Amino acid sequence: MNILAIGDVVGSVGCRFLREKLPPLKKLKAVNLVIANGENSADGNGLTPSSVRYLLDSGVDALTSGNHSFRRKESYDTYDECEQLLRPANFPAGAPGRGYFVYDMGRTQVGILNLMGTVYMDPLDNPFFTADALLNDTPKITVVDFHAEATGEKRSMGYYLDGRVSALWGTHTHVQTADECVLPKGTGYISDLGMTGTVESVLGVQPELTIHKMKTQMPVRFDLVQDGPCKMDCCLFEIDDATGRCRSAERLELR
Amino acid sequence: MNILAIGDVVGSVGCRFLREKLPPLKKLKAVNLVIANGENSADGNGLTPSSVRYLLDSGVDALTSGNHSFRRKESYDTYDECEQLLRPANFPAGAPGRGYFVYDMGRTQVGILNLMGTVYMDPLDNPFFTADALLNDTPKITVVDFHAEATGEKRSMGYYLDGRVSALWGTHTHVQTADECVLPKGTGYISDLGMTGTVESVLGVQPELTIHKMKTQMPVRFDLVQDGPCKMDCCLFEIDDATGRCRSAERLELR
Amino acid sequence: MNILAIGDVVGSVGCRFLREKLPPLKKLKAVNLVIANGENSADGNGLTPSSVRYLLDSGVDALTSGNHSFRRKESYDTYDECEQLLRPANFPAGAPGRGYFVYDMGRTQVGILNLMGTVYMDPLDNPFFTADALLNDTPKITVVDFHAEATGEKRSMGYYLDGRVSALWGTHTHVQTADECVLPKGTGYISDLGMTGTVESVLGVQPELTIHKMKTQMPVRFDLVQDGPCKMDCCLFEIDDATGRCRSAERLELR
Amino acid sequence: MNILAIGDVVGSVGCRFLREKLPPLKKLKAVNLVIANGENSADGNGLTPSSVRYLLDSGVDALTSGNHSFRRKESYDTYDECEQLLRPANFPAGAPGRGYFVYDMGRTQVGILNLMGTVYMDPLDNPFFTADALLNDTPKITVVDFHAEATGEKRSMGYYLDGRVSALWGTHTHVQTADECVLPKGTGYISDLGMTGTVESVLGVQPELTIHKMKTQMPVRFDLVQDGPCKMDCCLFEIDDATGRCRSAERLELR
């Protein structure tokens, strides 16, 4: 089975680009399942019922999220109602929605787990223990989106779950890393998928705005770059259906 | 001119691997100048007079550093005495050594600037203003090692200095990013070079130790992985001598 | 001379309480100069032209601020136009307004300096160096509001400026500390003045909201407590006019 | 019942001062139970078997700790063996020792809970949920040491446990706060007890060292002030034995 994981889709400009590029890529690479991080899919950050709908209608099978999961109140019901939309499982009990979901593909089931790091981020529950709690009765093929900042935490989680999940990818930094690999015990891994949106930007945002913020420490509204070339950062994991092990991890940057 | 920038060299195992791989790479790619980040070149972190000497004797022309610059007291004199060894220029006035240096290659001079980020890091001087102060009377070819954590800060600095320096690379996360490019105004750029050391590790450290730290929050000594395959993460910037603009940025991971 | 320093005035409820209590206190204690931190004087945080006007009309002579200085765009002109309103002096160059001001009392001048810490706060310029730069040609009587989080940074600044200023008080935590004193070289000191606003609150905010935030890590709007008993936390520094030294620091909590 | 809670005892100089002042204070105030935070009782930080023994032999009945609990390997067995020594209960499962303990006073039992905050501190388990889990079958009289940095988190926990525990005090900042009170539902409260050790210091440390750290951002060993006047910061909670409610909270600073 070929699972395509897509980095944070940023704004409507990123959503439109995904809709354009995903269908041919699925054909080209015989993709069976598509998972994208949608935490920034709404213009102005977070996600909305309509950005979720748009991405699912564009060929994405499941959506994960992260520290911007709950930025928009209008999305809370969607977390509860739409089981293909996940938020990090290690949010405190009582958060809308869920962080783990089994995608039923008929012949096969695929477990999808969304976790968030705690280094330089919010003090959620310890993701290592949350992983232990949720990964004991999972389908043979199970994958993880670990939304985290620090490379040390991401690679630690990779080794921690190596051999226990089919693939684990990082999201959140919006910059793709080049350390894709299959870890020693068979888990496909990449520290960060990157982002889907405009190329000439700072994580999707207009560079002059982020520079202004850092030079002045004043409040700045982070408007997105609206035109110019786009890219879709992603990684394709080829999974052995019989064993659940990853055969290869192919990093992609679609322009 | 071809400038090779090498990611954080970790421990004696990383130093030895660099000594083995650098000479042939220099020949292969006609490298004119080699700059490596040496902040973790000593076993047990930081750098020492002997790890500095070892790297310079291995074909490295200049060394930069970062948040671990001053971890070892025995290195302070080396910062003062060895002008090829830099520490971030935005340390408060009075720190040992310097953060900017002009490497004299005879026919050509190359300015080398070392800066450190302040997002999720120590509160050094604002690196954007330090860059402004130091980059007004520099050689046509000037390059920057921006030692920083957050991708937003790194890419902001890239755009900020685009057209003002020949190349800017990030270091510190020990994971190579795949966003190497030439920015619109001619500056070669990559968010992080990665590291030089053992492949199956968490930034050089034994994964079971970093996992133990994150699962227990107890103090843990971070011993390095001592054997297994190594890699040297680096990026080659081809600079136009006449204009100082970057023609191409080639990301490399030498095994 | 008796200088009264008043802790962060929170919301219109805090402003009204100050207007009620300040005039009699000034008479009671023969106060010559009143300085209050106004960074939260507007409902919904930050300050506005009208909250500034209200406080100055209530008997406050000068206002300092902090990390919420620039929360409201409508206040930027006020920083430029009203010299009795300060923001931390170690904001990067170019910020609206100023961080140091000499209050002219006719016979006497009083220097007022506003600084902000960088531990657990924004990476402003190093406040120790900013203090050095601004405190070399100041009136005999000069006082400092150091808006900071960490007690270590606050007490360090206290000792650093001991003997160089007449008084230094901390603000920002909204909880009054009990370490008021005259430091060995004559500077009046307290780590935090506390706040002016509702007593049964979490820094002015409704406790159920801050608890909800910490239990859920979801976005929460921090509405203020609007009724119930109020207090005005402050500290009275008695300064020797001839030497500028502090004779006594009297901590007060007015109900 | 009168319970005396004593702020972080810093170094052997603090331990000796406590041994001198505690016995007469116990008599003077008819103290029934003494709880001190011992996380810095060893010179060079953390605690050791001998600093624990020294404090227990000096009249302290139980010791709590915090972010420095596990600084010294030689103390780990003591956490396991000495039930009067607590560490924060919200450390991940598997940490040495325990975070909750029932002190048996014969006629009465007193529950003692140690928690740690997560704002600006390590990402331990959410202390609000840990409190819920541990506070459901406790003695009528139960008290809490909440070792935390941010006043917002401390006061939130105070209101959260108001009416559920007899008293809750904060530790960690080493500066006593002046907000001692009985909360509306009967819980005695203070945001921070302060420290036990030298007066003219930055949290016990020599001011020139902490200033040097903040001016240079270089590594500095934090040696303690060894002489000069000392103080013991503490708070006395008078608890109604029949109801477990707090009748009064008296803040003390013993010189």
Ligand SMILES: [Fe+2]
């Ligand atoms: Fe994102």
Ligand SMILES: [Fe+2]
């Ligand atoms: Fe994110």
Ligand SMILES: [Fe+2]
């Ligand atoms: Fe490094």
Ligand SMILES: [Fe+2]
């Ligand atoms: Fe580093």
Ligand SMILES: [Fe+2]
């Ligand atoms: Fe405030």
Ligand SMILES: [Fe+2]
């Ligand atoms: Fe503040």
Ligand SMILES: [Fe+2]
């Ligand atoms: Fe402490």
Ligand SMILES: [Fe+2]
């Ligand atoms: Fe502490």
